Amino acid sequence: MALAVDSSLNKADLNEFQSTFAGQIILPDDGTYEYARGIWNGSIDRHPALIARCTGVADVVAAVRYARSTGLPVAVRSGGHSFPGQSICDGGIVIDLGLMKGIRVDPLEGTARAQAGVALGELDRETQAFGMAVPAGIVTTTGLAGLTLGGGIGWLMRKYGLTIDQLLSVDLVTAEGEFVKASADENADLFWGVRGGGGNFGIVTNFEFRLNPVGPTVLAGPIVWPIEKAPGVLRFYRDWIEDVPDELTTIIVNRKAPPLPAIPQELHGKLVTIITCCYAGSIDDGERVVAPLRKFGSPLLDLCAPKPYVTHQSMFDASYPRGLWYYFKPCDVERLSDEVIDVVTDYSGRIQSPMSSMPIFHLGGQVARVDENATAFSGRKRGHTLNPNGITKDAEGFEDERAWVRGLYEALEPHHSSVYVNFLMDEGEDRIRQAYGAEKYERLKKLKKEYDPDNFFRLNQNIPPD
Numbered sequence: 001m002a003l004a005v006d007s008s009l010n011k012a013d014l015n016e017f018q019s020t021f022a023g024q025i026i027l028p029d030d031g032t033y034e035y036a037r038g039i040w041n042g043s044i045d046r047h048p049a050l051i052a053r054c055t056g057v058a059d060v061v062a063a064v065r066y067a068r069s070t071g072l073p074v075a076v077r078s079g080g081h082s083f084p085g086q087s088i089c090d091g092g093i094v095i096d097l098g099l100m101k102g103i104r105v106d107p108l109e110g111t112a113r114a115q116a117g118v119a120l121g122e123l124d125r126e127t128q129a130f131g132m133a134v135p136a137g138i139v140t141t142t143g144l145a146g147l148t149l150g151g152g153i154g155w156l157m158r159k160y161g162l163t164i165d166q167l168l169s170v171d172l173v174t175a176e177g178e179f180v181k182a183s184a185d186e187n188a189d190l191f192w193g194v195r196g197g198g199g200n201f202g203i204v205t206n207f208e209f210r211l212n213p214v215g216p217t218v219l220a221g222p223i224v225w226p227i228e229k230a231p232g233v234l235r236f237y238r239d240w241i242e243d244v245p246d247e248l249t250t251i252i253v254n255r256k257a258p259p260l261p262a263i264p265q266e267l268h269g270k271l272v273t274i275i276t277c278c279y280a281g282s283i284d285d286g287e288r289v290v291a292p293l294r295k296f297g298s299p300l301l302d303l304c305a306p307k308p309y310v311t312h313q314s315m316f317d318a319s320y321p322r323g324l325w326y327y328f329k330p331c332d333v334e335r336l337s338d339e340v341i342d343v344v345t346d347y348s349g350r351i352q353s354p355m356s357s358m359p360i361f362h363l364g365g366q367v368a369r370v371d372e373n374a375t376a377f378s379g380r381k382r383g384h385t386l387n388p389n390g391i392t393k394d395a396e397g398f399e400d401e402r403a404w405v406r407g408l409y410e411a412l413e414p415h416h417s418s419v420y421v422n423f424l425m426d427e428g429e430d431r432i433r434q435a436y437g438a439e440k441y442e443r444l445k446k447l448k449k450e451y452d453p454d455n456f457f458r459l460n461q462n463i464p465p466d
């Protein structure tokens with residue numbers, strides 16, 4: 001097949017690359033280019049010179065070597081869910097792992113292997129067939145690769161830890177196109193770095209995880225109050241979670257009630273505070289633990305009930321579809337103090353867009369029990385991760401939503417403790433340093449110097465080698 005070539009690409013080199021590549025090479029005049037250059041965040045509109053859709057490790061090696069020879073910027077894409085769109089670039093090469101969907105669960109060994117293109121829901125489907133799970137995030141379309149490399153917080157974290165805490169090994173292609181493995185016994189320094197350090201050290205092609213028993217039925221779902229009750233409900237919640245067992249993970253979301261079938265029509269569009277529970281233990285124990293919350297303050301709606309874990313996992317999917325315009329400005333706080341609750345409630349009351357929201361994750365439990373220095377992920381003792389998001393269908397109203405998110409972030413500034421790297425936008429070196437803390441940031445820089453001294457992988461939450 002003759003390829004129409006962007007002027008920045010040498011045709012002979014491209015032909016040679018094509019002869020070594022089994023996957024799809026997508027160029028700007030290809031009929032699939034428009035869809036292929038799209039990512040989850042519709043506000044990002046970039047035009048790469050070439051997208052290389054890899055089918056396996058050999059393709060990834062070929063793509064890295066080819067991309068290196070062009071001198072063009074290189075983006076790495078797995079699930080395409082990067083908030084700031086770091087997995088797509090203008091005028092460069094996108095190494096896309098989205099076709100690499102292999103999953104192998106070994107229920108006897110209690111492990112799962114997943115290639116980089118796997119989405120969270122795809123892994124859950126395979127592991128839940130055996131009543132097992134890898135703790136990961138809360139939207140099933142999210143890429144496992146990017147999520148894992150930054151840490152991975154979600155419904156099972158207080159019981160079993162972060163996604164990286166399940167990781168046994170990775171296969172990785174370096175900036176030189178070399179294949180290496182990393183685990184506790186092999187390239188242990190690299191294994192430390194990929195557990196939180198993102199895509200800075202190479203392209204992970206395969207992940208090996210330890211599995212944990214979960215469900216398949218869990219007690220889970222949202223309990224909803226009107227926003228006017230948020231100050232009291234959140235104060236009660238703050239005190240209540242002090243003593244809840246690790247099996248329970250909860251997420252607060254303040255927003256306008258979405259028009260979903262499970263929500264009565266009269267609530268649609270009303271500002272509400274929602275506390276969603278997921279109890280990773282027996283249903284009876286879960287009922288006992290959740291009882292005080294569901295009795296507090298006469299909720300408008302209580303949908304916390306036994307259900308398949310995979311059903312619960314997809315609960316937020318409808319709220320975060322591909323293609324909307326998204327803006328985030330995350331921060332962590334140690335505690336939901338009265339001041340934090342009052343700021344959050346005040347700003348939640350001003351939400352305009354029917355899609356924008358104010359999620360607050362409760363960490364602790366097993367996340368905090370792992371030694372802070374065991375992985376590059378930083379801030380295991382953080383109490384809560386806040387991820388205010390402004391969402392619109394398109395450009396209309398987007399600036400107002402961004403202003404709302406920024407206002408909330410700034411009002412919370414006196415209470416910030418750290419930030420979760422996977423929730424950052426393109427926010428500059430200081431914020432990345434804040435995500436790792438000064439000591440780990442320096443250690444990560446040394447590792448970067450060893451594995452990627454030219455900063456070949458720089459379209460990410462970048463840790464420059466010097």
Ligand SMILES: Cc1cc2nc3c(=O)[nH]c(=O)nc-3n(C[C@H](O)[C@H](O)[C@H](O)COP(=O)(O)OP(=O)(O)OC[C@H]3O[C@@H](n4cnc5c(N)ncnc54)[C@H](O)[C@@H]3O)c2cc1C
Pocket residue numbers: 040076077078079080081082083086087097116136137138139142143144145146147148149150151152153154198199200202203204205320422423459460461
């Ligand atoms: C709707 C939604 C819900 C989310 N929910 C959660 C959540 O519950 N918990 C949570 O922890 N996070 C969550 N996130 C954040 C998520 O962890 C990050 O956006 C993550 O980067 C997504 O991974 P991806 O593979 O889809 O990303 P991509 O956009 O494909 O990649 C993002 C970056 O990751 C790196 N990368 C990707 N693949 C590889 C690879 N194979 N090898 C090396 N580097 C790679 C690259 O630097 C790339 O720029 C959510 C994001 C979205 C959009």
